[in-house]
Amino acid sequence: MNFKHFALTTVATFGLLNVMAQKNKTIVVNTSKVTAQVQPEMWGVFFEDINMGADGGIYAELIKNRSFEFYKPLMGWTTQGSKMKEGDFLVLNRQESHANNPRFLRVNSTAAKRGDLGMVNEGFRGIGVKKGLKYDFSVLYRQAAAGVKLHVELIDSTGRVLGSGTLNPETAGNQWTSQSVSFTANETVEKAKFNLWFEGAGKIDLDMISLFPGDTWKNRKGGLRGDMVQMLADMKPGFVRFPGGCIVEGHDLSVRYQWKKTIGPVESRELIVNRWNSEFAHRPAPDYYQTFGLGFYEYFQLSEDIGAAPLPILNCGMACQFNTGEVVPLEDLDPYIQDALDLIEFANGDSNTPWGKVRTDMGHPAPFNLTMLGVGNENWGPQYLERLALFTKAIKSKYPEIKLVNSSGTDPDGERFDLLNTSLRKMKADIIDEHYYRSPEWFLSNANRYDNYDRNGSKVFAGEYAAQSVAIAKPTNKNNWECAISEAAFLTGLERNAGVVHMASYAPLFAQADGWQWTPDMIWVDNLNIYGTPNYYVQKLYSLNKGTDVVSILGDNKIISGQDSIYASAVIDRKTNEVIIKVINASSVEKSRNVVVKGAKKLAANGTLTLLQNQNLKAENSFENAINISPKEQPLAVKGNNVSLSLAPYSFSVVRIGMK
Template structure:
C-alpha cells in the first residue's frame, strides 16, 4: 500500500529510533544559534512559476470569456454554434484578409434579410462554459465593419437551460466600410457556471465582425480586459519573491514556428498573433483541441502583474531550440543572432528609459516607469552540447551589455544522470549565475534528498529549483493527486532548501494553475473552475514558507547534526531582521506525536509568547476540493515561551508541518 511504502522509506532515514514517551523521558533538545546567522536568504527564495498549461491563461487568469473570439483557431468556428430558423447557406462566412493582416487575418461576415429574434444567431460556449456572477456588470465589445444595410446586434447571456440571464443591444453606427470598435455593458440577473453567449441579428444588411469579446467588470484591479481577480489574489496572498513566466515548454514550442515570441504579445489585443498551445496535442490521453494562445495576456501584463504583487519578474526566452522531446529543431549557429537580439531588446523593454527604442515602446504602452528586471532565463529544459553552445553566445552578448543581469540556465529535465552531470559541470565552468534544476518525483524522493544541497559548493553558481512537485503516482499520470502525503514531503524537503540558502537562491513549485474541466497535467498548486478557486495542501505549504521566509539562515541542530530525518523530523530555522523574529519550520512525517525542546542560544531576551501555525491531517490521502477548500489548511495559535531558559517546548502533531515565530526583544 502507498502509506506503508511511504513510511517504510521514512523509517529508513531514522538516525535515532528509540521509542519516545513524553512522560518517561525528557524531550530531545534542538539547539538554534540565534547569534550567528549562517547565510543570507534571498528575497527571491520562494516564488511561483506560471505556464499556460491546464488552461492557465486563456480560460484561466486572462478573464476573457469568449473562446476563439477572432476566428483564428485551426477550425475557424470552433467554439461557435450557428443557428436560426431562417439560416441559409452563406449567411455566416469566414473571410480571410491574409495579405492585409498577418496577425489577425480572419473575421466573420453576417448577411441577413428582414431577420428577427430566432432567425439567425451565433452562440459561443466559452472555455468549458462561462462563469457568470449575479448582478455583475459585463462588458461586451466587438470590431465591426458595415458593408450595407442596418443590422442590430442583440447580446444575450444564457444559463445552462438556455434562459436569458443578461442582455444588451448594439447598433453599429459607422457605415464607411472601415473597422470600428463598439462596446456595451449590461448586468447579469442570475449566476451560472456553464453560461453561453448568444448573438442574434435583427434587420437587413451585411456586417463584418471580429474580436467578439466579453469581460467581467471585477478584473484584477478593475483593469478593462484584465485578469481574473480571484486567481491573482491567490498569488498576491503568497507574497512570492518572483514570478517565472511564460513557461515552461511553451517557450520552446513543438517546433520553432510555435515558440513563444514576446514581441508579438504587445500592443492592441487584435494585433497579437494567435498560435496553437503545445498542450493542445501533447498528451494523447488528455487532448485539448481548443487550446490556443491569444496572447491577450502578454509580456507587458506579466511585468505589470509582478509589479502589482511585489515580485521580481523572471522571463524565460527561447534559446534557438525547440522542444527536444518533440522535434528537437535547432536554429543554425550562424542564424542565432535574432534570438539573442530578442533577449537584448527585452532587457531594454523592461529597463530602458523613454529615449531608448524598446523603453519607448513600453512607455507608449502606458508604463513609462522601468520594471527593473534583474533576472533572465535562457532556454527551458534544454540539454546537450547544442544547448551549451547556444547559451555561450547569449551569455557573452548579454553580459557585455548588461553585466549585472543574472542569467538562469537549464540543467535539463532531471536532477541526476549523465545529462544532468554534463550540464551541471559545463554550466559551472561557464560561471553560470543560476542553474535551473527540475524534479518531478514521488514523495519518498523528496525525503531522501533533503540533504541534496549540503555538499554543493558555497561559492560559484547558485541553484534555482525551478520546477518540482511530489507525484503521488508517477510523473505524467492522470492519477496524481495534490494530497497531504505529497505536500508534507515537500515541506520536509524545503527545510533542506532553506538550510542551504547559500546555494539555493530561488525555488518554485510547478505547475501553478489547473482548470478542473480542462487540465492536461497533475498535480497542480491551485485549482479553479469557472467561478471558484481553491488552494491545495501544497499551496498552503508554499504559502507558509513564502510568508515566513526570513532574511538569514540560522543553525539548527539535534546532537550537533541538522535535524533532517532523525525520528522522521525535518527542521530549519531563520532570522527575520525586519521583525526580530526567530522562525522555525518543522515537518513531522511520522504517524506519532513527538516532543522537542528548542533552545534559542544567543538570544538576549524573548517575548513570553510565540505564534504557532499548524498544518496537519491524520490522513495521507487527504485533499482539498471546491466543496471543502480548507480541509487541509493552516491554523494559528499562541504558544508559551520559557523566557528564563530561552526555550520553546513543542509537541509536534503526527503528520504535521509547524511554523513557529518568536520575537527577540
C-alpha cells in the same frame, strides 16, 4: 517471577522511558549564528499556460476563438436561427494585409427580430456567470451602411436569459470601429453560453468578439481573473517565472513563444496553437490556443502588481527535445539573441530607446526593473551549451548586471544533469535551474541535497518541483497531503542552504477542472471557484515566513534532516525582529521537542504557532472542501528562552517568536 507479569512490566517501563526520551529531546536555535542570507526572491511562482492556465484561466476573456483564428475558424461557435440560410455567415481571410489577425466574420442579415439569425459561443468549458456582476461586451466591426443591431446575452442550459444588452453600430465606412455595451447578470450559473443575435437588414463584418467579467484584477478592462491573481498575491511571492515551461520551446520552432508577438494592441497579437493541445493522449484539447491577451507586458505588470521580481524565460534556438529537437544553426542564432537584448531594453530602457518607447506607449513609462533572465527552458546536451555560450557573451557584454538562469535539463540527476551541471559551473553560470518531479520518498531523502554544494560557485534555482503521488506525468497523480508534507521537508533543506539555493517554485501553477492536461498542480479552478492545494499552503507558509537570514538549528549537535522523521530549519527576520522556526514531523506518531533559542537577549512571552496537519496522508482539498488542509494559527507560550512543542503526526509547524 510470573513471566507474563515481567513482560508487561518491562513493556510499560520501556514505554515510559520512550515518552521521557521524547520529552527530553532538544532543538537548539542559535540566532547569533547566521549561516546564510535569504534572497528577497527566495519563494516565488512559476507560470505556464498549461491546464488552460491562461486562456480559459487567469486571462479573463470568456469568449473562445473570439477572432476566428483557430484552425477551424468557427470552432467554439455554432450558428443558429429560424431564418438562417446559406451564405449568412462567411469567414473571410485578409492574409496579405493583416497577417497577424487575418480572419474576420461577415454577416449578411435579413433578420426581423431576435431569434431569426444568430450565433452561440460555448466559452472555455462553459462560461461562469455571477449574479449581480457586470459583464462587458465589445466588438470590432465594419459596415458599409448602418442597419444591423446586435443583441448579446448569457443563457443557461435551458436557454433562460441570465443577462442581456443591445448594441447599435452606427459608424459606417471602410474603417474598423470598436464599440461596447455592458449588462448585469441576474443569476449565478457555472456553465452558461453566450448568444449573439442579429436584427435588421445589411452586411456587417465582425472581429474580436469579446466578453469580460467586471471583477477583473484591479478592475482593468480586458484584464486578469481577480480571484486567481489574489491567490498569488496572498503568497507574497518573490518572483514570477514566465511564460513557461515547454511552451517557450514549442513542438517545433514555428510555434515557439516569441515575446514580441505578444505585446501591442491585443487585436494585433498573432495567435498560435498551444503546444499542450495534443501532447497527452488521455487529455486531447484541439481547442487549446494562445491568444496572448496575456502577453509579456501583462506578465511584467502582474509581477509588479504583486510585488514580485519578473523572471522571463526565452527560447535559445531549440524546440522541445521531447518532440522534434529542432535547432537553429549557430550561424542563424543572431535574431534569437537580439530578442533577448531587446527584451531587456523593453523592460528597463527609458522612453528614448526603441523598445523602452514601446513599453511607454503601452502605458508604463517607468521601467519594470528586470534583473534576471532565463536562456532556454528545459534544454540539454552539448547543443544547448553551444547556444548558451553565444547568448551569455552577447547579454553580459551589453548588460553585465543581468543575472542569467541556465537549464540543467529535465532531471535532478543522471547523464544529462551531470554534463550540464559540470559544464555550467565551469562557465561560472549565475544561476542553474534544477527540476524535480519525483516521488514523496525522493523529496524526504533529498532534504540534505544541498548541504555539501559549493557556497562560492553557481547558485541554484529550484525552478520546478512537485512530488508525484503515482509517477511523473500520470493523470492519476493527486495533490494529497503525503506529497505536500514531503515537499515541506525538502524545503527545509532549500532554506537551510539559502547560500546556495536562491529561488524555488512549485510547478505547474494552475489547472482548470475541465481542461487540465497534467497533474498535480498547485491551484485548481473552475468557471466560478478556486482552491489552493495542500502544496499551495506549504509554499505559502514558507513565503510568508521567509525571514532575512538563515540561522543555526541543531538536534544532538546535528542538522535536523530526517532523524526520527523530523526536519527543521530556522531564520530570523531583521525587519520584524523575530525568529521563525519550521519543523516537520513526517511520522505517524506525535513527537515532543523542547526548543531552546540562544543568541537573543530576551524573547517575547508569547509567540505564534501555525500548523498545517492531517493524519490522513491521502487527504486532499477540493472545491467542496477548499480548506480541508489549511493553516491554523494559535498562540504559543514562551518560558524564558524555551518553547515546548508537541509535533502532531504528519504535521508542518511554523513558530514565530519576537526577540527583544
